[in-house]
């Protein structure tokens with residue numbers, strides 16, 4: 001039976017690497033995929049992992065009907081054996097419904113990879129819909145670590161190293177160049193808003209924790 005599977009995790013938990021691995025293993029057996037992604041760090045129409053691997057993908061802009069895209073490819077004689085979706089949290093809810101329809105009406109497996117919650121610990125709409133519709137939700141076992149060594153379960157957005165809890169849900173951070181970045185933290189340090197940078201600053205002035213006034 002074909003399935004809609006949601007592989008979930010924090011940032012840095014190896015989602016994109018696993019997505020690429022699945023595509024590699026199946027293409028080695030002659031199976032062909034359609035890979036959808038959205039706002040990949042490598043740019044439009046790319047699926048990349050932090051380990052440096054990259055492959056071509058279809059950019060799932062909000063207007064794109066994913067079901068219609070696959071039907072069209074099939075009707076033009078294209079071969080599609082399964083679907084991979086990376087950054088699935090960025091899809092709109094209708095697109096998750098389209099993925100379920102691909103499974104049910106086209107009998108194809110759909111492997112969706114995404115972050116469950118945003119920097120405010122709220123579910124992304126795409127992830128929420130996946131949890132509602134998926135046949136299976138798998139929590140990825142390659143666990144990211146907080147700076148304290150605990151299991152990182154939450155995504156923090158940082159501006160200049162300081163954690164922020166307000167702002168647009170989706171700001172794609174250019175971690176290398178921009179001031180907006182992301183860091184995975186344990187829940188304790190997410191609640192205390194203590195990033196590696198603020199923890200380092202606190203360690204350098206051991207008398208008091210930094211207090212912001214005004």
Ligand SMILES: [Zn+2]
Pocket residue numbers: 146147148149150185186187188189
């Ligand atoms: Zn921690």
